[in-house]
Structure formats: structure tokens, C-alpha cells
Amino acid sequence: MEFTFKPCKIHPKHQMVLCCKKCETTICAICTTREHAGHEFLDLEECNIRIRLEQIRKIRDNVLPQSELQLQKAKETTKETKQNVDIPRSVMTEKATRIKEIVDSILTESLRELIMLLEKWIIKKKKFRNISLRCKLYTRNVHFR
Numbered sequence: 836m837e838f839t840f841k842p843c844k845i846h847p848k849h850q851m852v853l854c855c856k857k858c859e860t861t862i863c864a865i866c867t868t869r870e871h872a873g874h875e876f877l878d879l880e881e882c883n884i885r886i887r888l889e890q891i892r893k894i895r896d897n898v899l900p901q902s903e904l905q906l907q908k909a910k911e912t913t914k915e916t917k918q919n920v921d922i923p924r925s926v927m928t929e930k931a932t933r934i935k936e937i938v939d940s941i942l943t944e945s946l947r948e949l950i951m952l953l954e955k956w957i958i959k960k961k962k963f964r965n966i967s968l969r970c971k972l973y974t975r976n977v978h979f980r
């Protein structure tokens with residue numbers, strides 16, 4: 836699941852640009868002062884990065900150890916079957932290795948996407964900082980006049 840910029844369901848004239856930490860939903864600027872007043876907010880990109888991180892963590896914590904366990908089991912099974920029946924011994928190991936490869940590629944892919952998201956976000960933050968810096972300078976100049 837990923838959050839994207841869409842019109843708010845409660846305030847359709849406004850785009851959902853934030854994410855409410857408490858309600859785990861996307862909201863618009865109006866929502867922050869009404870339905871979600873007093874809640875904590877994140878910007879949408881940051882939210883997506885967090886979701887992506889959570890997904891990667893889940894893969895790492897659940898899927899990866901499982902596929903490693905399967906690989907281990909397969910190796911043991913092949914060892915056993917080798918002693919009893921003479922079946923192609925690499926079949927089981929190959930299967931498990933393939934699963935591990937798939938998981939690895941998913942992980943690599945998500946990490947790559949995450950890095951791209953992070954970079955975009957950092958650029959955006961920098962731009963924003965530049966703009967607000969310029970605004971500050973401008974207002975200071977105005978004050979001096």
C-alpha cells in the first residue's frame with residue numbers, strides 16, 4: 836500500500852498532502868484543523884518511505900529466515916534421500932535456492948526504490964528549505980526598508 840496525492844474524501848477541493856500518524860490515513864490541510872485536530876502528521880513522501888521501510892523489515896524478518904530454513908531443510912533432506920534412494924540430489928536444494936534468490940531480488944528492488952524515494956524527498960526538502968530561506972531573507976529586507 837502506498838499513499839498518493841488524491842483529493843480528500845471529506846474536502847474534495849483539497850489534495851491529501853499529509854498523513855495522520857494516529858489514524859494511519861492520508862489527509863488534507865483542512866483535516867488537520869478539523870477531523871484530525873491535535874494529531875501528529877507526516878508529509879506524504881516521508882510516510883511512503885516509512886511504509887517501504889516497514890515492508891523491507893517484514894521481508895527481512897519473516898520471509899528471509901524462512902527461506903533460509905527451507906534451504907537448510909532441503910539440504911538435510913537431500914543428504915537423507917541420497918543415502919536411501921538415488922534421486923537427483925540437487926533438485927530440492929535448487930528449489931530452495933531459487934526461493935532465496937527471489938526473496939533477495941525483491942529485497943534489492945525494494946531497497947533501490949526506497950533509495951530513490953529518499954533522494955527525491957531530500958531534494959524536495961532542500962528546495963523547500965531554499966524557498967523558506969529566501970522568504971526569510973525577503974521579509975528581513977522588507978523590514979529594513
Ligand SMILES: [Zn+2]
Nearest residue numbers: 843846863866
Ligand atoms: Zn480533508
Ligand SMILES: [Zn+2]
Nearest residue numbers: 855858871874
Ligand atoms: Zn487523525
